[in-house]
Amino acid sequence: MASSLLLPGCDSSSVPLRLGTNVWPGYEPLYLAREQGYLNPDDVKLVELPSATDVMDALRLGHLEAGALTLDEVLTLVAEGEQLSVILVFDISAGADVVMARTGIEGVSDLAGHTIAVETTAVGALMLKSALEMGELKAEDIKVVHLPLTDHLKAFRAKRIDAAVTFYPYAADLEKAGAHKIFDSSAIEGQIVDVLAVRSDLLSSRKRDIESLLKAYYQALADITNHPQAMLPMLNKRLQLSAEEVPHILDGLILPDYKANLELLSGHPSKLDRSAQTLSEVMARQRLLARPLFIDKLTFSFELEGMQ
Structure with a gap:
């Protein structure tokens, strides 16, 4: 879906790709990437919203090109007819x-x-x-x-x-x-997953911007791994936890790196495609979906130059 805010005749690649998030520890590496200068604001604009519901509504209205959501929220939008692809697993909840x-x-x-x-x-x-x-x-x-x-x-x-x-x-x-x-x-563990979903029609037309976003994210993730004491307080800017809680910001979360993401998102079906199929069946039983979805290819993996 084209953005409702684009001017007539404006090339979509000339405006930032808008990515919506709510406040959640697993999404904060995105904001760290922005803080560190890895994320080019001409490529990607982070849109801070109060809740995941607001992110979903903004995607429905065409006010975002991408959103940070739980996998079930992505499936809800797909069931409504939104054409979305999962391009990143932010985190796997293991106690959070x-x-x-x-x-x-x-x-x-x-x-x-x-x-x-x-x-x-x-x-x-x-x-x-x-x-x-x-x-x-x-x-x-x-x-x-x-x-x-x-x-x-x-x-x-x-x-x-x-x-x-x-x-x-x-x-x-x-x-x-x-x-x-x-x-x-x-x-x-393994059943609750936070992901980055992007409009499927942008996978090719905004490929450069998406790759720039992913590289910035993985660079920030490496900073967290290599320099946690310095990075954790920076992750807390939106979370606003107490000083005692800061060291535990990412407790209970598994943050897959580039290699782990490739393993989760590659293949047909991918590991995450299979998880999504199972989750859609759970959602149907819980009456959160009218019927289970047929997951053909929800995920898309980008092989990034210089990453391993």
């Missing part, structure tokens, strides 16, 4: 998504009879389903309240909820309010 609960609820089995807040997303549904299975509970054993992440803290303080399915940095606010972790995504 959590269930937080108030004092007295010491384990998942103690959730019986209590109220838990969860967003209406596949990640929320998957986390809740997995937690309940671990606690040997059924859906009818708890009361589920569908709330956006930004409302969890207020509801917790008002004692309208006893627990929440959330992630950092929101989990840190709940922890300060007296909640503690009773379940995390390390129990279902």
Whole structure:
């Protein structure tokens, strides 16, 4: 879909590729790349939005050419008819998504009879389903309240909820309010993935800009790996965690490098294509999709010159 903001007769390559994100530790290397000067603003413009829902809406309206989203959010857009390709895996959640609960609820089995807040997303549904299975509970054993992440803290303080399915940095606010972790995504490692999706028709027409973006991202990722003490405070500019929390910004996340991304995105079907097919079936069972998608080729891998 062409951008609604382009002037008539304007070559799309003459304006920056607009990439939308919300605040999430796994996306912050993009902003580090911008801070370090690796990301050319003439090629790519990072658009900061309040939530993943806003990123999805902006993609629907043609106000973005790319978006940082969870894989299930990409599948939701694809099911609506958006032509998107996944070109990067930012992170794999291995403990970063959590269930937080108030004092007295010491384990998942103690959730019986209590109220838990969860967003209406596949990640929320998957986390809740997995937690309940671990606690040997059924859906009818708890009361589920569908709330956006930004409302969890207020509801917790008002004692309208006893627990929440959330992630950092929101989990840190709940922890300060007296909640503690009773379940995390390390129990279902590999099932929650954050990705970069771009409009499929731009893979060739904006190839240079996309490659520039990917190289900038991997350069920032290398900085984090090689100089974590210097880079972590820079990653915290948008997250705004406390000084004590800064060293733990990326805890619970696996950040695939260039080689790992090639392994995930290459092939037909790719490893991520297969994961997406399975996830679409989970989403259909949870009634988050009308029916499972047929994933033919969702992923696209760029072999970048000078990268190994």
